[in-house]
Amino acid sequence: MHVLITGGAGFIGSHLAEYHLALGDKVHVVDDLSTGQLSNIAPFLDDPHFRFTEQDILTWCELDHAVGWADRIYHMAAVVGVFRVLAEPIKVLATNIAACERLLRAVVHGGWRPQVVIASSSEVYGPQGRVALHEGMPLLITPGAPPRWNYAISKLADEALGISYARQHGIPVVIARLFNTVGPRQTGRYGMVVPRFVRQAVRGEPLTVFGDGLQSRAFIDVRDTVRYLDQLAQHASTEGVICNVGRDDEITIENLARKVIERVGSTSTILTMDYEAAYGQAYEDIPHRRPSVRKLHELVEHRPTWTLDATLDDLIARVRAEET
Known part of the structure; x- marks a missing residue:
């Protein structure tokens, strides 16, 4: 399988690359290294099945070619981290939304229909009460949209784009709402x-x-997250699938x-x-x-193997x- 990972030098993206290389897949990572780190993918650079391109997905001229090569795309590229979200509210909206739309447009123009996994976030749920957050519930955004919520708005827009492209153009899409993923290679630099x-x-x-x-959070190890994402990708649908990825403790x-x-x-x-x-x-x-993981466990066989x-x-x- 040919796997394209945008933002693949980041924390989760680099683990996805490692996971798929271990399966014998061919992996192409593109990252502008604005938050990702070359050290995250350095161990793979000599692997003949691995390719790295340092480019901004918003301006990368070879995006159409890479999309046409891929059997599966993980779209992980985004401006992330509380410190960056608060410091660069306009960039969060412009970059996160435009990058996702450009990727999906390239898939349509390529005429090929790879599985597309779009990384969303638990942030889209907003300030809910003490309930298990499930995929069918209404989402809350604070009126006036303070900078705190620009990241959530951008990810919600990405979800809407993914679902719309899936239904209008027949692209198999899954939206993964990621909850507090932790593990090796994560940096505390941006507020983690x-x-x-x-x-x-x-x-x-x-x-x-x-x-x-x-304040309470439910943490999941990145090595469990990537296995969930792999198995969820196999359920990508032209109607679009939205699913929480996390643990409920x-x-x-x-x-x-x-x-x-x-x-x-x-x-x-x-x-x-x-x-x-x-x-x-x-x-x-x-x-x-805290996520509801009922839908996740209905769709995939994997169960977390890493405790906190x-x-x-x-x-x-x-x-x-x-x-x-």
């Missing part, structure tokens, strides 16, 4: 909490908890910090920081975010090796 906590604990530094720490951010300190055996303390101090502006957080404790232990060992 787990790698930031682990590195702070290993160094014996205070773990900085933004807000009161009572929540933990508060404060308890996550305590868990990291315990597993590291660190002397670190916990330091709370209000959102304005953390982000440089007012910020509306989501108190709870196992993921943390793996990350702790990797950071310790880097720090010595």
Whole structure:
């Protein structure tokens, strides 16, 4: 199988590349390295089945050719991370929406119908109450669209584009609403909490908890996420399929910090920081975010093999090796 991954030098994209290379597939990664890192894909560069192109998908002149080559496309390219979303609200909307539309247009013009997996986000659900978030429920966006919600709006637009192109042009599409994916190669540079906590604990530094720490999230290991995405791709439909990808067990951010300190055996303390101090502006957080995985488990056979404790232990060992 020929696999094209946009944003493939990013955290999840690089794991998708590794996964498909292990299956014997041919993989082409395109990334402008604005948030992705060459180090993420460096181990694959000498693999004869792997190709990397450093280009912006918005201007890449060979997109039509790459799309025509692919049997499956994972569209992972986007402006991501809380810090970047708040700092570059216009770029979030313009880049995320335009890149997805250009990719889908190229698929239509190519006359070939690869499976297309579009990475959406749990952000599209907005500030819901303490309920399991399921694919059929109404979505909430705060009136006035503060910068906090531009990412959600861009991903919702991508979903609408994917479904529309599927139905009008017969492209087999699946929309994956990704929930809090963690694991190796993720950086805390753009606001991701787990790698930031682990590195702070290993160094014996205070773990900085933004807000009161009572907000809760459900984390899934990236190695489970990529297996879910592979199996979901096989259900891509010309009507479009929308499916949550995550785990349904929540933990508060404060308890996550305590868990990291315990597993590291660190002397670190916990330091709370209000959102304005953390982000440089007012910020509306989501108190709870837990996916319903009923549809996911109806569609695919895979079940998570990585617990949160196992993921943390793996990350702790990797950071310790880097720090010595």
